[in-house]
Amino acid sequence: MRSDYCGALGTANIDETVTLCGWVDRRRDHGGVIFLDLRDRAGIVQVVFDPDTEEHFRRADSVRSEYVLRVTGRVRARTEATVNPAMATGQIEVLGKELEVLNSAATPPFQLDEYTNVGEDVRLQYRYMDLRRPEMQNRLILRARVTTAVRNFLDAEGFLDIETPILTRATPEGARDYLVPSRTHPGHFFALPQSPQLFKQLLMVSGFDRYYQIAKCFRDEDLRADRQPEFTQIDIEASFLEEADIMALCERMVRELFSTVLQVELGAFPSMAWSEAMERFGSDKPDLRIPLELVSVDDLMQQVDFKVFRGPADDPQGRVAALRVPGGAGISRKEIDDYTRFVSIYGARGLAWIKVNDLAAGVGGLQSPILKFMPEAVVAEMMQRLGASDGDIIFFGADRRAVVNEALGALRIKVGHDQGLVSDDWAPLWVVDFPMFEDDGKGGLTPLHHPFTAPACSPEELVANPAAALSRAYDMVLNGTELGGGSLRIHQRDMQEAVFRILGIEQVEAEEKFGFLLQALQYGAPPHGGLAFGLDRLVMLMTGAQSIRDVIAFPKTQTAHCVLTDAPGEVNEQQLRDLSIRLRQTRETPDSP
Structure with missing residues (x-):
């Protein structure tokens, strides 16, 4: 249907006949000559129609903003006086010969450029329109380039892309699970994964010593600018590596990523102990700028x-x-x-x-x-x-x-x-030597990362003084944002059981919730560890966006609501009966006299 992308044309195409498809970004009538700025994901090119092509000139005169067109014409150089240095295609234009209206469009709900000041709820309600804006298109294009670069790097390093289940068992990982009722097992529930943590550890036990996945994760928690109920992780796990090996590999990946995608050479990645970061900056993700x-x-x-x-x-x-x-x-x-x-x-x-x-x-x-x-x-x-x-x-x-x-x-x-x-610099940092546990505010301890993180001591030393134990964890921080966190994992059953006991998870509960993991650790689990990067946060930083909602195609609001589809929504009685669910009716308080 088309021969070229609008934004891909340049002086090398002069005198070529091209066919373009796209949306009308702007229409201008200059004394009997009609100019159409035609836009697609690659950019914008100016198309000129003059009265010589009478039928197509009339069509050009009738189109309006966001009409979908197919245009055939000849690429020509602009005159010196009309060159537009602000446009990538500003040295050329297309002299239109044929124009086909593929679809008309209602008046857009807001201006589709970088100056739009409409509220976020309106942008999310008409997200398919918001995503036409060059700013949003460029962000999602960069996101795609990031995931491609990550895959290329990890593939070259011998990592295998292996999928893990979305429907799994509820496990405590620091946030509330999204639960999915089972129709075939009435009264029982799946949970959507907060991370692929346990499955990637089981893959290490299985002998797949280098795993990665660009994984969807779900957490039912209160939202902030850098949180979403569903988000994407670049998940990495490897066997037979020490902390320094994993950190060096991930650092090299991020360096190559910034160099390839942004043409930015990151400086040194210093390491700082958690205790020093808290003492000097009051934060475990300090902004060194x-x-x-x-x-x-x-x-x-x-x-x-x-x-x-x-x-x-x-x-x-x-x-x-x-x-x-x-x-x-x-x-x-x-x-x-x-x-x-x-x-x-x-x-x-x-x-x-x-x-x-x-x-x-x-x-x-x-x-x-x-x-x-x-x-x-x-x-x-x-x-x-x-x-x-x-x-x-x-x-x-x-x-x-x-x-x-x-x-x-x-x-x-x-x-x-x-x-x-x-400062305007990029300031990367590794934060290391995290405490294994922190006070849960109720007289007990809770893991600072997760309960599968390996401590930097023996089981006996851990049990003797758990509050003083350090973990073999490491976080990568960039400009005050945690890009990724990881650790070496517990790979021996006695150590894992010791951690569970410290957390108040007794043997019966441990077997009920984590029996499959404890059993797997008995069958030759290798030393292993990994790191998970927040893809949304990474792209947010790389694009300079203010929120991860601006780098996700169809995000939720801060109340976990999809304005576009009005989700979550109600379901009918038959669906509830199929799932053996009865809704509790909220009792309304009578009006006071």
């Missing part, structure tokens, strides 16, 4: 009587930390109040601050309501430790360690962006 760091001042605050600082400083579970912002003394009191409200989102009960106006003048050159609670010697030592200079502002967090880290870590990001302190 921002030159701000948290500094602990607990020892200094133990010398003051100010209870707000002294209490957390004396508490083994507490922390007092400072965040110095160079040149931030110009931040207004209103902005400080806004930052105070911001950190309250993360549980902080306030935000103390000191402005450094004249460091040489001692305490008299500082401005803050908290200075009256601090001895001059403590203030002087603190200024020296923080490397304070005239014109700086210093923010303080004092609370439980987790609250301080999260609040000041988030403030560091926000202030960095507000003050224009973010």
Whole structure:
């Protein structure tokens, strides 16, 4: 039906007769000559119709935006005065000879260009129109190039693309499962996989020592800008490799990916222990483009009587930390109040601050309501430790360690962006040496990653002091976003059972939920490990999109609703009976008199 893509034409095609198919991006009538900008996924080309082709000129005059056309014409060079350097095809145009209207179109619900400011719900309701916009087309084209590059790399490294089940058994992996009722087993349910974790481990036991899959995963959890109920992972697993081997392979893959797709050469991938990342940045995925760091001042605050600082400083579970912002003394009191409200989102009960106006003048050159609670010697030592200079502002967090880290870590990001302190570089990082467990808030422990992560100690050492155990896990971080997380896995039954016991999963429950895995570990399971990259997050970063919804063809909203198809929806009574399901009716509260 067509000979070429619109956006693929160039000066090499001059004097060729071409047939194009696409949508009318814009129509212009210039004194009896009609110009049509014809668009397809490759780009836009200008087509010119003049009255010499009377029938086709009349058709060109009748078409409107988003009509679907088939056009035949001759490629010619534009005059020097009409060359459009903003268009990839701006040096040529097509002199139209024939025009066929393949379909008409209603008026679009919004403008189909990068300047559209329509709400996201409208864009998602008419997603098939939104996806016609060049910005969206380019993002999905880049996504396809990413998956192709990943497949090519892993295929060349001897990995096999193996599919794992979508209908599986519910297992605890940190989020709620999407459950699927079974018609043939009334009262029983499948679960959609949160990840292919257990199946890829079983593939290692099966002898497929290098596996990968671009896998759909599902988690029924509250959504954020970088979360969706269904998402895509680049899932990798290999046997007989150590952490350093897997990290080196994945780092090389990401380097090649950025070089091939974006022509970007990533710099060094430094490694940083989890404890250092939390101490310096308050986050296990620090954005190294921002030159701000948290500094602990607990020892200094133990010398003051100010209870707000002294209490957390004396508490083994507490922390007092400072965040110095160079040149931030110009931040207004209103902005400080806004930052105070911001950190309250993360549980902080306030935000103390000191402005450094004249460091040489001692305490008299500082401005803050908290200075009256601090001895001059403590203030002087603190200024020296923080490397304070005239014109700086210093923010303080004092609370439980987790609250301080999260609040000041988030403030560091926000202030960095507000003050224009973010560099334009790409800043990759490996975070390693994660704790094996964290406090679940109920007096027990929960895995920081998942319960199949291998600890960096023996089963006996793990049982003796589980809270102090480190795991053999590693996360790849880029510009403050976790691209992927992985670990070496537990490959021996006694270690896996020890982890289950620490998590409060006793033998009977372990056999019920994970008996197939425990049994497989008895039959010569090799040492193995892997890593899963979030494809949606990766493409979001590479395209500069603000949300993963902008790099997924048909995403859900933040309430897990598909505006386009109005899913989830109701089903009829017969379908429910087939599944042996009876809906509980919500009792309406009577109106009060």
